[in-house]
Amino acid sequence: MPYFDAASSVPLHPVAREALIAALDEGWADPGRLHREGRRARMLLDAARETASQAVGCRPDELVFTPSGTSALHTGIAGALAGRRRTGRRLVVSAVEHSAVLHAAAAHEAAGGIVAQVPVDRTGRVPAAEFRAALGEDTALACLQSANHEVGTEQPVTEVAAACAEAGVPLLVDAAQSLAWGRTGEGWSLLAASAHKWGGPPGVGLLAVRKGVRFAPVAPTDERESGRAAGFENIPAIVAAAASLRAVRAEADASAARLRALVDRVRARVPESVPDVEVVGDPVRRLPNLVTFSCLYVDGEALLHALDRHGFSVSSGSSCTSSTLTPSHVLRAMGVLSEGNVRLSLPPGSADSAEEDVERFLEVLPEAVREVRGRLAAPGGRDGTRAKPEADAEGEPEAAAGGEPEAAAEAESKPETEAEPQHGASGGPSVTVDALGSLCPLPVIELAKVIGDVPVGGVVTVLADDEAARADIPAWCEMRGQEYLGADGVEFRIRRLN
Amino acid sequence: MPYFDAASSVPLHPVAREALIAALDEGWADPGRLHREGRRARMLLDAARETASQAVGCRPDELVFTPSGTSALHTGIAGALAGRRRTGRRLVVSAVEHSAVLHAAAAHEAAGGIVAQVPVDRTGRVPAAEFRAALGEDTALACLQSANHEVGTEQPVTEVAAACAEAGVPLLVDAAQSLAWGRTGEGWSLLAASAHKWGGPPGVGLLAVRKGVRFAPVAPTDERESGRAAGFENIPAIVAAAASLRAVRAEADASAARLRALVDRVRARVPESVPDVEVVGDPVRRLPNLVTFSCLYVDGEALLHALDRHGFSVSSGSSCTSSTLTPSHVLRAMGVLSEGNVRLSLPPGSADSAEEDVERFLEVLPEAVREVRGRLAAPGGRDGTRAKPEADAEGEPEAAAGGEPEAAAEAESKPETEAEPQHGASGGPSVTVDALGSLCPLPVIELAKVIGDVPVGGVVTVLADDEAARADIPAWCEMRGQEYLGADGVEFRIRRLN
Structure with missing residues (x-):
């Protein structure tokens, strides 16, 4: 059964499985204790840290294990922000960071901090120049992913790191998607990753903080993991994570x-x-x-x-x-x-x-x-004979004739939508479609159905309160070569250009 | 090889081991995904929650899994304090809570909160009446362990919970040492525990929050575990933890x-x-x-x-x-x-x-x-011929003759200490021992060596800056029937009574 969702989580690497089972027997004790079981656990932990730090490209004492990648990000962001509180309270992130980074940013904002989001281009890539421009004097920390988890676009980490270094701002790199490939970029100050993305077990993240980077762990902490990750160390999983990181990097x-x-x-x-x-x-x-x-x-x-x-x-x-x-x-x-x-x-x-x-x-x-x-009685559907207002399955949109907007009402188990051509299907200058209460992709389907009802140069107004419409109506225009005129609340306006 | 440190951590229970290995194959995917691997992971997680909640005595939707017992405590305390911020900022804890609770309390205090520590008696037990008296009108939360992790004393949880209920204050019970025995007490509002204490794997804690208890998770959070424990769920370990909890409870x-x-x-x-x-x-x-x-x-x-x-x-x-x-x-x-x-x-x-x-x-x-x-040339040592100032190994302290304080200087690999009998060994009214810079147990050894140098009624002054002296000199007096007169900075005064 083909599993194509590796960016969410991958099965345990065989090497990790073997290491985990061995470490269950050897690494269950408290590494803070002086007895032989504790010392054995400590040795396993130290060895895993050595292995993982080699793969990351840092010193072992720069690396701590956390309970998850999310936790590594939350800890790294909070600690770096606190460590540079006197410099300022500005946090710069890209708009396409993992939600864990954006959640941490929102928490920072809620606590009175400032967050600047650097936009991306249509490929999902952050322009390094724009990132550089966002680095104000009061910037405590910048965050950039090595590669995007949803679309795979690699970010210009090395370039952005150089800009950050010039501005004296530490850069935290979320390397969750890239560490396994050894493509994290150069010049980061902090790096976070998650073991279950590289074939390690769940329950292990890692956070590297370069020596010299100001870092003030946010309380409560304890004596474990250099005061940067409180709670009993998950040594069997850490051992397995380090072993699999080495293995996947070799492959x-x-x-x-x-x-x-x-x-x-x-x-x-x-x-x-x-x-x-x-x-x-x-x-x-x-x-x-x-x-x-x-x-x-x-x-x-x-x-x-x-x-x-x-x-x-x-x-x-x-x-x-x-x-x-x-x-x-x-x-x-x-x-x-x-x-x-x-x-x-x-x-x-x-x-x-x-x-x-x-x-x-x-x-x-x-x-x-x-x-x-x-x-959904949508264009290009198998049952397209019933409703293909805009185009044939393989046809050009330009060739499409006006359709039957009401067909959407026949969609199975979906909220009904109503198209209200104000000037009839004959092609008046403007048509309004009421898709309020309809969820994605219905508003766009409605739009596609009626665009042919207005002449070239005419305007379609779509009423839609579904969140997705805000992205998808402009995107549809871009794909279709129609003009997106903008939105006013729930009212989206589109001019037919072809 | 006898392992007598179960209160720190215990080896994996055979049932946990088996469950863990099975769940590694079945439970590695993201339970938030809709594909079959995700659904399978979700089912395992739900089943584990069901099992664990039965053992805890709560509803499944009252229980979340956290990355450790420490994390459960930190999350539980912060969330309950935030949820009742309008009531007040007072946190009541016993003086003998686990350091994770005390660290959370210190963080609360550092953020402007108030912490009241309820003292314990000589057995380590919190008097319920004193706990009740500490519950002011502005109390947001009270914390009490079910049993102490260092001395094993069980706390009057049920009694204290009743007092808390009367005062309208939620009680968080740290049940780390007791959940395996099924002796957590009744009436708690929140409960925290840690799987590696009951034969589960490391990496799993649990936090139960009764319905109706005001709880505001402290950001950043995510959509996992009801917004109470951010980060990818460690499902194989959670499955193993639940299985072993059921097994140890049965035994x-x-x-x-x-x-x-x-x-x-x-x-x-x-x-x-x-x-x-x-x-x-x-x-x-x-x-x-x-x-x-x-x-x-x-x-x-x-x-x-x-x-x-x-x-x-x-x-x-x-x-x-x-x-x-x-x-x-x-x-x-x-x-x-x-x-x-x-x-x-x-x-x-x-x-x-x-x-x-x-x-x-x-x-x-x-x-x-x-x-x-x-x-250490201490009283009762095997090399006691060289230095047994106070008593023979089995002898009564009263029978001891004055000794040779200088002998301590011969102790292997220990900082040297100097006893300075101000009136000689002949037994003047007062003797001063300088144990500054000496670590536990040397200051007490010095004290024991010179107590015979003063007559009954005479006073020994010990100069000691080791933290342990603050506890051990009074404790020695209590054990020995001598009178502890108090300390002034690093100066401890003891009157010989026998």
């Missing part, structure tokens, strides 16, 4: 080459076989194992379930998935479509069957998308 | 009866076979598996090493052990001797050999103590 180059070829194939083939798809993320500067695309007129959760029924485990940054009503902040910051979003992330140690699995995925996907579109 | 009564008999034997036999020993903790209301005693004139670390060479793993609350220069706050709060402190805590699932092991410990201990005392 990284070969694995990256193999997976990069598979990802390239997906990037090329998906837009060929599925209409109205946007492959997102930087096409070159990216993680070797991750590819993300969004499908117009598709409910992300429904597509996930359809793929799951075919045996494929993927994830999605669409809203209406994973019990969230807001679409991925990453896709939003990039200004790309969030509906029908699918992320494939191939496990680094993928079996030889990975190629076959990817091929089968490429075969299954078009039909899965058609099926989901059909259920 | 608890039989195990408690067996271990209680062994502990009773230690409590009775140690004072018979080792002179100048104080067995501490409540003799009746105590954990079934834990016994603690302190040996006068003994360096705790040296004794630990001596026992370790004989194959016994124990722990100590003395200073000079575990890289700490301050003696246990528990022993200090109790007003008992901290030097030469030894804690035996027998693992719940002890093998049938436990009885044999305890017998052998009782045989080895007297000689180990003599050896350590001898190395």
